[in-house]
Amino acid sequence: MKMTGAQILIECLKREGVEVMFGYPGGQVLPLFDKIYDTDIKFILVRHEQGAAHAADGYARATGKPGVCIATSGPGATNLVTGIANAFMDSIPMVAITGQVKSYLIGNDAFQEADVTGITRPITKHNFLVKDVKDLARTMREAFYIASTGRPGPVLIDVPSDVQMAETEYIWPERVEIRSYNPTYFGHPGQIKKAAKMIQASKKPVVYAGGGIISSSAHLVLREFAERIQAPVTWTLMGIGGFPATNKLSLGMLGMHGTGYANHAITASDLIIAVGARFDDRVTGRLDAFAPKAKVIHIDIDPSSISKNIRVDIPIVGDARNILGELLEQMKKTPDTSSWLLEIDALKKKYPMRYNKDGNKIKPQYVIEQIDEVTGGNAIITTEVGQNQMWAAQWYKYNQPRTFISSGGLGTMGFGFPAAMGAKIGYPDKIVFDIAGDGSIQMNIQELATCICNKINVKIAILNNGYLGMVRQWQELFYKKRYSHTCLTGPDFVKLAESFGAAGIRVTKKEDVRQAIEKAIAIDNTVLIDFHIEPEENVFPMVPAGEAINTMIEGLA
Amino acid sequence: MKHTISVLVENKFGVLARVAGLFSARGYNIASLAVSETLDASISYMTIVVDAKDETVLEQIKKQLNKLIDVITVTDFTKKTHVERELALVKINYVAKDKAKIASVLKKYVAKIVHSKANTAIIEAVGEEEQIKALLESLGKFGIKELIRTGKIAITIGG
Ligand SMILES: Cc1ncc(C[n+]2csc(CCOP(=O)(O)OP(=O)(O)O)c2C)c(N)n1
Ligand SMILES: [Mg+2]
Numbered sequence: 277m278k279m280t281g282a283q284i285l286i287e288c289l290k291r292e293g294v295e296v297m298f299g300y301p302g303g304q305v306l307p308l309f310d311k312i313y314d315t316d317i318k319f320i321l322v323r324h325e326q327g328a329a330h331a332a333d334g335y336a337r338a339t340g341k342p343g344v345c346i347a348t349s350g351p352g353a354t355n356l357v358t359g360i361a362n363a364f365m366d367s368i369p370m371v372a373i374t375g376q377v378k379s380y381l382i383g384n385d386a387f388q389e390a391d392v393t394g395i396t397r398p399i400t401k402h403n404f405l406v407k408d409v410k411d412l413a414r415t416m417r418e419a420f421y422i423a424s425t426g427r428p429g430p431v432l433i434d435v436p437s438d439v440q441m442a443e444t445e446y447i448w449p450e451r452v453e454i455r456s457y458n459p460t461y462f463g464h465p466g467q468i469k470k471a472a473k474m475i476q477a478s479k480k481p482v483v484y485a486g487g488g489i490i491s492s493s494a495h496l497v498l499r500e501f502a503e504r505i506q507a508p509v510t511w512t513l514m515g516i517g518g519f520p521a522t523n524k525l526s527l528g529m530l531g532m533h534g535t536g537y538a539n540h541a542i543t544a545s546d547l548i549i550a551v552g553a554r555f556d557d558r559v560t561g562r563l564d565a566f567a568p569k570a571k572v573i574h575i576d577i578d579p580s581s582i583s584k585n586i587r588v589d590i591p592i593v594g595d596a597r598n599i600l601g602e603l604l605e606q607m608k609k610t611p612d613t614s615s616w617l618l619e620i621d622a623l624k625k626k627y628p629m630r631y632n633k634d635g636n637k638i639k640p641q642y643v644i645e646q647i648d649e650v651t652g653g654n655a656i657i658t659t660e661v662g663q664n665q666m667w668a669a670q671w672y673k674y675n676q677p678r679t680f681i682s683s684g685g686l687g688t689m690g691f692g693f694p695a696a697m698g699a700k701i702g703y704p705d706k707i708v709f710d711i712a713g714d715g716s717i718q719m720n721i722q723e724l725a726t727c728i729c730n731k732i733n734v735k736i737a738i739l740n741n742g743y744l745g746m747v748r749q750w751q752e753l754f755y756k757k758r759y760s761h762t763c764l765t766g767p768d769f770v771k772l773a774e775s776f777g778a779a780g781i782r783v784t785k786k787e788d789v790r791q792a793i794e795k796a797i798a799i800d801n802t803v804l805i806d807f808h809i810e811p812e813e814n815v816f817p818m819v820p821a822g823e824a825i826n827t828m829i830e831g832l833a
Numbered sequence: 834m835k836h837t838i839s840v841l842v843e844n845k846f847g848v849l850a851r852v853a854g855l856f857s858a859r860g861y862n863i864a865s866l867a868v869s870e871t872l873d874a875s876i877s878y879m880t881i882v883v884d885a886k887d888e889t890v891l892e893q894i895k896k897q898l899n900k901l902i903d904v905i906t907v908t909d910f911t912k913k914t915h916v917e918r919e920l921a922l923v924k925i926n927y928v929a930k931d932k933a934k935i936a937s938v939l940k941k942y943v944a945k946i947v948h949s950k951a952n953t954a955i956i957e958a959v960g961e962e963e964q965i966k967a968l969l970e971s972l973g974k975f976g977i978k979e980l981i982r983t984g985k986i987a988i989t990i991g992g
Contacts, residue, residue: 397851398858402902405846422902456843456905580896583889 281409281440282307285373286315288416291448294344296320296335296701298328300355302348303388304375307440312346320701320730323722325352327694329359330720333368334695337681338656339702340493342369342423349375350388353434354395358688360430361399365685366514367491369428371419372396379407379436392434401429409442414449421452426459427578428491459577463594463602471549471573471590472606478547478571480616481507484530487514487684488552488576494597495519495677498551501600506613508620510538512553513669516680521673527620528629531559532819533666536627539817539825541620542567550574552596555585556685557821565824575599627817629670631831637810638786640664640739644671647709647737650793655707656681656699660692660716662746664739666815668711690719696734697727707735707797714740714764724776727802735796736804738769741811749814753829773804781805835864836891837910837917837987840879843903844870851901852879861885861894865919865984876905880986910987917987920959922947923969926976927954938971953978 279287285308289297296318301309312319322328325347332343343363347356353374363370377386393405402422404415412435419431475481483502489495489511495518502509502525509519510527519526527538542548548570553559560566563586574581574588575596582591592599631641644667647655653673658681659665665682674680681699683691696710710717717738727734739745748762770780779801783792789807796803816831842848849868856863862884871878885891891909898907910917927935927949935954939945944958958968962985969977 393847394850397847397854407846454902457902578900580893580900584893 277446278443279446280307280311280443281412281435282311284409284412284444284446285416285435285440286311286317287446287448288413289317289344290315292416292420293341297344297346298322298331298335298698299346300325300328300348300352302352302375304349304377304437305346305352305440307437308346308373308375308435318701320697320726322694322726324720325355326359326690327697327720327723327726329356329370329372330362330688330691330694331698331701331723332370332372333359333363333691334658334681334698335702336363336368336370336698337695338678338699340491340678341702342371342420343698344371344373346373347375348388349377349392350390353392354390357395357399360396360432362683362686362688362691363430364399364401366683367428367487368430369424370430371423372430372432374432374434375440376405376434376436378438380438382436392432396432399430400432403432403434405434406439407436409439409444412439412444413447417449417452418454422454422457426457460579460593461577461595461598463575463592463599465602467590467592468599468602468606471592472603474547474571474573474590475505475549475603475607476609476611478611479613480545480619481505481547481549481611481613482527482541482545482570483507483509484542484548484550484553485509485511485515485518486551486553487512488596489515489518490677492552492577492596493677494552494600497597497600497604499523501604504604504607505610506617507549508541508617510534510541512556512559512684513682514684515553516669516682517674517677520675522675529669531825532561532821533670533815533817534825535629536817536828536830537620537623539819539828540623540627542570543824543826544619545570548572550576551600552576554581557585560585561819561823561825565826631816635810636786638783638789638807640667640741640807640809640813641671642786643737643739643789643807643809644668644711646790646793647711648672650790650797651707651709655679655709656696656703658682658692658696658699658708658710660710660712661687661689662713662716662744663741663749663813663815664711664713664716664745666746667739670815689713689716693717693720693734693736694723696736697723697732700732700734710734710736712736712738713745714738714742714769715744721772724773724778724802724804728777733800733802735802737793738804738806739809740769740806741809741813743811746815748812752812752814753818754820769804769806778802778804782808784808834886835882835884837880837882837985838895838898839908839910839987840881840898841871841905842877842879843905844875844877845903848877848903851903852881852898855897855901859893859897861890865982867984867986869986880984882985908989910989914990915987916990917961917985918959919962919965919985920957920983921965921969922981923956923958923972923977924979925954925956925972926952926978928952931975935972935975938968942968944968
């Protein structure tokens with residue numbers, strides 16, 4: 277059947293099973309928006325394109341399905357850039373569609389022209405400029421395929437407006453094959469045998485789990501694996517939810533703001549089994565002091581992650597879920613870790629997670645604990661960036677994958693709120709909380725309007741310390757308390773929320789915390805809670821940047 | 834250490850920018866780069882000489898190249914028997930008293946005068962990097978006015 281480029285785009289989105297797209301119109305996507313007008317795929321009009329990219333990202337993180345965002349050429353597309361980079365750093369499947377000036381004008385500095393494929397080349401898994409409508413269907417097919425297979429990531433398709441208007445025969449390519457792109461899914465059997473032997477011979481194994489557990493849905497087999505070999509499990513920020521926090525083998529998060537016991541366990545371990553993690557500097561601290569006594573087995577779908585930062589004894593390239601399954605089959609004998617687990621128990625007693633509960637100021641950790649209790653650990657939590665993010669990671673007990681959604685690699689302030697919108701659309705029946713900072717929330721606060729218009733009832737909990745708290749913490753600890761431009765004033769968040777049509781609740785007393793959370797959940801609307809917390813509370817424990825991970829600042833003496 | 838690697842890529846819009854961008858974004862050094870079409874018009878061939886401080890960096894470069902969607906294969910010539918060549922065009926002083934001496938230097942190499950006018954000659958030389966280097970040293974004393982080199986191309990033996 278003959279169709280225009282714009283119609284083909286919509287048909288392809290339908291064929292890919294897309295149920296929602298986030299976007300913003302403009303001159304060079306007018307033909308596409310004219311077709312969006314007729315489609316039954318849900319379209320969410322955001323208030324800033326960055327919000328569209330983060331919402332698509334949040335939707336993808338919550339559901340596992342690729343998120344879709346749409347923007348016009350020039351400024352529309354450049355406004356997506358932060359969101360695309362964010363998805364790229366955390367390997368999130370996303371398809372971004374941008375309008376481009378007419379193909380015969382490209383390169384002429386036409387109105388609202390920007391070299392968007394050029395700008396996004398280093399922050400996408402792949403990108404396309406479609407100059408011929410005949411290539412459009414195949415390109416869409418390849419974009420979704422590339423975004424969601426192998427190590428997932430964002431793919432951008434730039435479509436000039438004349439291509440959206442041009443007609444051609446619409447043929448959906450049933451099969452997609454890219455000769456230069458063949459991800460490895462199954463581990464090398466020889467390597468798996470070797471790894472199984474190494475595990476059997478170990479006395480102090482630690483499983484170090486990353487975001488790959490979540491993206492490959494390896495959480496169940498990870499649990500089976502850890503329980504079979506009786507190894508404690510620690511995780512990265514991206515790996516949160518990949519292993520139940522309440523399991524007795526859990527060590528919590530490791531690294532800069534990880535638990536003392538996780539970091540000390542890594543230091544004492546004789547075997548690190550890294551699964552879908554990449555030995556990021558926020559995790560390892562000083563490299564030569566990271567796991568000094570351990571051999572390393574590294575399982576990852578991306579060969580370039582292996583031996584990038586750390587020497588690996590047994591690399592296994594492939595899908596985490598497959599490989600853990602294959603490893604389980606090889607584990608006829610399991611190591612005896614009983615004395616190691618006793619040592620871990622002692623570490624847990626020696627370096628407990630704690631905070632100072634004195635005084636009548638609201639402690640941010642307490643707020644998170646209360647949200648955990650009230651939601652029974654069953655909410656989806658998104659975060660902004662800074663102290664709020666670390667407290668949300670440390671003090672809520674995540675037992676399910678895809679329930680903690682946070683900007684890991686890029687650390688993008690302003691991510692959490694639009695991401696919460698995306699997650700809520702993916703799971704309308706779940707309670708979705710954005711744990712926010714007073715700084716970060718102001719970076720995409722305009723999306724309150726999107727929530728109200730579309731009845732996306734997310735809850736925002738601002739841990740309002742009146743500071744760009746995480747930066748202030750570094751200034752306190754490493755720059756002699758010289759608080760250069762980290763003090764924030766205003767706005768009145770309650771009034772702000774109300775002006776958008778959302779509900780606002782201010783909490784200044786500890787005893788009102790729980791009730792405010794309960795009330796926010798009960799209100800059938802988007803709700804912003806402004807918790808006035810202890811202004812100079814710090815995130816502890818903390819490994820100073822570039823130090824060994826067992827040299828932690830404890831906070832509480 | 835310098836390593837010669839070849840990269841087979843899809844002959845698509847922007848592919849050179851992807852490869853070049855990868856090197857600049859990750860801080861790898863390209864010593865030379867030669868790009869051409871192959872017998873199959875849909876595939877281009879890049880010969881890249883990279884300067885990698887150690888084996889780990891070289892491994893990363895190869896893996897990162899392989900990760901680009903448009904890259905079909907990456908071949909490292911370091912451990913493969915292969916033939917490599919580069920071509921140089923050298924503009925030198927060409928005065929009567931030196932002509933015989935220059936001719937005898939050129940005889941030792943795959944090199945010839947392809948153009949001469951007044952007191953200037955253009956020499957075309959083909960060879961391995963070392964040979965080109967030696968030739969340039971010998972020609973130095975006559976006075977080199979201009980020098981252009983293609984960068985290396987390489988092909989494996991057999992197959
Ligand atoms: C877009 C962006 N700009 C700057 C930063 C640097 N930065 C990291 S944390 C932080 C402070 C965040 O303040 P707030 O949102 O109030 O969170 P808090 O740390 O106080 O909980 C800043 C400025 C960043 N991560 N992202
Ligand atoms: Mg703050």
